[in-house]
Amino acid sequence: MNVTAIVLAGGAGTRMGDACKEVPKSMLAFDDKPFLEYLVEWLIGAGIRDVVLSTGFLGEYIASHFGKDVWKKEGVRVVREEAPLGTGGAIRFVSTYANQETLFLCNADTVVEIDLPTTFQVSAMIQKPMISVVTLNEGVPNQGAIKVESGIVTEFREDGSIRPLTKNGGNFRASSTGCYFAQKSLVLSEHFSYGSSLEKEILPRLVEDRLVGAVSSGTGIFFDFGVPERYAFLKQNTWILRKVYRAGL
Template identity: 30%
Template sequence: MKALFLAGGKGTRLRPITNELPKPMVPVVGKPLLERNIERLKEHGVDEVVLSTCYKPYKIEKYFGNGEKLGIKINYISEDIPLGTAGAIKNAEEFFDDTFIVFNADILSDINISDMIRWHKEKGAFATIATTEVDDPSAYGVIEYDEKGFVTAFKEKPKPHETDSNLINAGIYIFEPELFNEIPSGRTVSIERETYPQLLEKGKKIAVYNKCSYWLDLGTPDKYIKAHKDILNGDFKMLNHDFKKSPQYISSTAKIHQNAKIVGPCYIGENVEIGAHAVVGPDTFLGDNSRVGASSKIIGSVIWDNARVEKGALIANSVIMSNCKVDMNTEERNVILTEGVCHPIAV
C-alpha cells in the first residue's frame, strides 16, 4: 500500500514556529510530526510514501532523503504554487495505480489505517473519508451520512438547526485510482469544496469512517502545546512509555540535582541537566541536551532540544525553541521564544 502526504502548507497560524520550518517538520516529542505519522503508517503495512511539498521543500528532503533510515521508500513531488488538496493529489498521479491513502501531514490521530482500508473495501467505496466528532460543527464543513455509512451531503459551516451531524473531515482519505480522472489538472482544486460534492452528484460511493478516538490539527501554538499535554497525560499514545501508569519519563542520561523537584506528567530527554531547587512539571517536555538552571520553574511547556533556561527563570504554558536561552530571573508566560524574541500566544 502506498500513501500520499500533503505536506505543502505554510503553517501560517502556527507562526513563529513555522517561520523557518515547514509545518510537517515541527517536532512532536522531539521528532518531526511527519516522521511520527510515517512511522505510524509503516506499522500498518505502508511501504512507500510520496511527499507533496511546497513550502521550504529542501528542508523536508534533506531530513528524510530516500527514506532508507526509516525503512520505507520516499518519493517527492513539489508544487511551484499551492494547488489545493485535490490539485496536489492530481499532481502525484504518476505514483499511484491502485488503492491509495492520502494523509494531511499536520494532524495527530490514533486512526487504525488497516481497519479503515478494510472498511473501504467492504463498502466497495470509490472514496472513504475519516471523520471526527466535534461539539460545535458550525465552524467546520460538516459531513452528513446515511445508516449504511455513506455520505449524503456536505454542508459548509452550518447553523445548529441546519444539520443533525457533528462529523467533520479528519484529513485522512482512501481513494481508488480512478479518482484522478475526476480532478482537472493545471489549476488549484479543493477536494473538500469541489471534488467531493461533484463525486456525490455523479453518484460515486463515498464512505464515512468514524473511528478516530483521538484527532488534533496542530494548526496553532495552543494546539501544539495541547498535543504534548495529551501525550504526557496518556490521552494519545505516541511513545512506548505508559504515562498513565508512570507519569514521569526520565532518560538514563539526564543529570538531575538531588534537590530538584520533578512533577509528573513530564518527559525529560537525553543529556538534560536540571539544577538545584529547580521545579519541572507538570505537563512539561524537556528536549535532548536542554539545560534548566537552579531555582527555575517550568510548568506546562515544551522545551526543544539544546535550549537553556537560566537560574531563577519561570516558564509557563510556553514553547522555547532549539538553541534559545531564557535569561536569568525572567518570567515568561504564554509565549513562543525564538531567536531571543518572545511572541505572545493568544489565550
C-alpha cells in the same frame, strides 16, 4: 496493505506565525521528534510500503530529512510542487508517483486515531472510488458537515457551520478527519483539476454523483495543531502522539 499513502505536507503554515518561518509545520518537533516522523513511522507500522510526501513551502527541509537511505528503503519518497496547485491539484499531481491503485490521503498537521488496517478493509467493502474517514467527536471544525446514509455520503458542506451529530439507524451526521481512501483512477480523472480545493469544490461534486462512501473512526482522538494555541497544547501533551502512533514506535 497494497496502498500508497499520500501525505499532504505542502502548507505554508501562515496561521502559525514565527514558528513556521524556517521550519515547515509538519516538521515541528514534539519531544525532539518531528511530527511527520511520527506519522510516517505509523504508516509504515500499519503495513504501507509506499509513502509519498507532498511538499511545497520549505520542501527542501523535508527532503533533507526523508531523503536518507533509512527512509528510502521503507518506500518513502518526497515530491515537491513547484507552484501551489490547491489541495485537489496537489493530490492529482502527487498521485502520478503512486505505485498502488488505492491511495490513503492524509494531512501532515492533524493527529487522527485510526485502526488503519481495519478501516481499509471496511472501506473496500463499500465499493466507492472515494471513502471519507469521519469522526463522531463533538467540538471539531465543521462539526456535522457530512451526512451519511447507509455508508454513502449524501451531503458534504464545510462552510464553517456547526451541525448536531444526529444518528438514525444507518443514517448519521459526522465530521471529516481529512483522511480519505481514493482510487488513483478517480484522482487522475476530470474530477480532480489543478488549482481546485478538495473540500470546497471536488468533494461536493463527487457527493452529488454518489461516488463517496464513509467509514467512521468513532470518537478516537482527532486533533489539528495548525494554530499556535493547539500546537502549544500538543507540545505539553505529547502522550497523545504516543497513544495514536504507538504502532509505529
